Amino acid sequence: MTLITDIRLRRILDSRGNPTVEADVVTESGGFGRAAAPSGASTGEYEAVERPPGEAIAAAREHAVPRLVGEVYAGNQRDVDAALHAADGTDDFSEIGANSAVAISMAAAKAGADVLGAPLFQHLGGTFRGENFPIPLGNVVGGGEHAADATDIQEFLAAPVGAPSVADAVFANAAVHAAVADLLEERDVPCGKGDEGAWAPSIDDGEAFDVVAEAVSMVQDEVGFNIGFGLDVAGAELYDSVSGTYEYSDVSRDTDEQIEYIAELVEEYDLVYVEDPLDEDDYDAFADLTDEVGDQTLICGDDLFVTNTDRLIEGIDRGAANSILIKPNQIGTLTDAFDAIELATENGYDSVVSHRSGETEDATIAHLAVATDAPFIKTGAVGGERTAKLNELIRIADDAT
Ligand SMILES: O=C(O)[C@@H](CO)OP(=O)(O)O
Ligand SMILES: [Mg+2]
Incomplete structure (x- = not known):
């Protein structure tokens, strides 16, 4: 048939x-x-x-x-x-x-x-899926390759880890996004949006940390559940392989300094999630950082693993990261993405199913996350191509697909 x-x-x-x-x-x-x-x-x-x-x-x-x-x-x-x-x-x-x-x-x-x-998640994951939902990581401030003249760190993410439902989590991320706009206005910082709908103000990373931490805590008080703070550093974009340093607008850090800087950020902001803190070729540095803070936070490999099981096996063997970003287009098929998630799960790595900065209204990744019981999904906070996935999660939870 x-x-x-x-x-x-x-x-x-x-x-x-x-x-x-x-x-x-x-x-x-x-x-x-x-x-x-x-x-x-x-x-x-x-x-x-x-x-x-x-x-x-x-x-x-x-x-x-x-x-x-x-x-x-x-x-x-x-x-x-x-x-x-x-x-x-x-x-x-x-x-x-x-x-x-x-x-x-x-x-x-x-x-x-x-x-x-049948709904797509059920075709892919079987009849017992659809009970658990991924926590959505919502990009609220960003720069890097996604916006000119904004932060060095690519994504500052809200992570509503305590939300009672996926709908509550989705609305909480939108509320943090709105709170960031209010706080930036109070500070007289004009800003547009980057490729993923996150605010892209011309501020340094330090100020972005202050603003997002405050927005997260304001919304947390309003909603009454725990909202964590996460990052996608996109370290490979900051790394200069000739000098062996991470080049920020105001400072350059060698690999040891970068590891220490990230470990300090994890402590200071109680980060629950840090993606690509280091260069995509540096399994050893990923392993050192994971050793240092991997019991407190997720260290996620995106450019490090590229949804590729061979690269994930290498990471598992070397203790690099404890989480993997899953982007079907990084590897080319759903089968390959599924295999990467299964290998990750078997080895205690949390999967984060993810959008790309260039997106369409396609909502397949919402179904992929539910089908595989992935603990997280990263798919923005606002904007039609982002809400296509977030609203699909709400519909799946409402049994309305
Ligand atoms: O780095 C990332 O995680 C993604 C999505 O946020 O960005 P891009 O699609 O540009 O690789
Ligand atoms: Mg990334």
Whole structure:
């Protein structure tokens, strides 16, 4: 019933106004799935390769579509994704593009769910999923590669760890986002928004820490549950491999100083989450920091692991980080993303399913997080392409998908 009978690929707009790949998958019994690839700005060196959308579409039409249409059942995700790998023939999707691959992979999953008449999370995760929800990490202030002339640290995140429901958590993050705007106005700091909808003021990191800590504590008092504070440092973007230092606007830190700086921030702000505090090649530094503060906070590898099980195995062996960011487009298929989450879970690493800075209204990652029982999701706080995922989580919790 789920035999794939048609695949259409097109260029659509992403949230930055750039083209991206959208896929439609149709099955023999009329099942339909549509999904779109997101796109990163602070991309990891070891990510699967995103090709210009026009080229990715042409290559996928030539190599992948003939291997899928009339050949593979959309309901069998591993077969779909194996066919995508076989069609590509490289180990980084540089032939058909990880953007075409992930769009087709996710669209096939949705078509499979459609034939079953089941919500996507249930098709992917089974009937016992849908009871637990990820804690949403909400980006409220940001800079780095996501906004010009703003903070050095890429993302200051609200983490409503004590929220009684996913809806309460989502609204709490939006409230922190609004409180940050009020506090910045009081300080006469004008600001626009960065790529993910976070405020992008022209302030230094120290001032951003003050503002976000105050906003978090104000909203925490209002809502009456615990809201933590987290960061995505995007360390690889700050790291200068020639000098071996992390280059901030006002200071440069060598690796030991960077480890100490992050450890101090964990203490001072009681950080519950720190993503990519160090360079993507430095497993040893990740291991040292994890050793120092890993019992107090999550040290998450994004550019370090790029959702890749080989890189995660290396991290597990060396004690680097205790958490992994999961971005399906970093690795190209849902199967690969699932395998990374399962390997992480088996080894006590918390998975954080994540958006990209360039997004669409596609909400697959909300279902992926619920399907895999992931403890966290990072998908912004406000903005249509971000709320598409947050509102989908609320609907899943309300049993309304
Ligand atoms: O670094 C990150 O975690 C992501 C998403 O927040 O950014 P980008 O998609 O630009 O890689
Ligand atoms: Mg990151």
